[in-house]
Amino acid sequence: MSEELIRLLVVGVAGLGVAFMAIAALGINVLPDIYTRMHAAGKAATLGVSGILLATGIYFWDASQLPRMVALILLFFITGPIATTTMARATYRAQQRFERLILRHDDLADARQD
Secondary structure, eight states, X not given: OOHXXXXXXXXXXXXXXXXXXXXXXXXXXXXXXXXXXXXXXXXXXXXXXXXXXXXXXXXXXXXXXXXXXXXHHHHHHHHHHHHHHXXXXXXXXXXXXXXXXXXXXXXXXXXXXX
């Protein structure tokens, strides 16, 4: 591929990653309760970081950085949702009351061991 095309691809993928990160920041500030905020931060930030890492791997193609970036993306896709779930469970178990907490069905009520 030509160098111009590679640069356009890098800018496009990095721009997409930055857009997802901006959506995550907006979701954290706008959404009503802690659980939906964690969902926005977990999903959109995972896609945003993945886009930036992929753009970095494409840009440094000659230094064979692409396999490292793909490995980091895979690790981030594995650990990001686990961390978000762990934080949500910790928030639930802390029994903190939030202004607009919306729970229609309590899946963790039976699993609670206090």
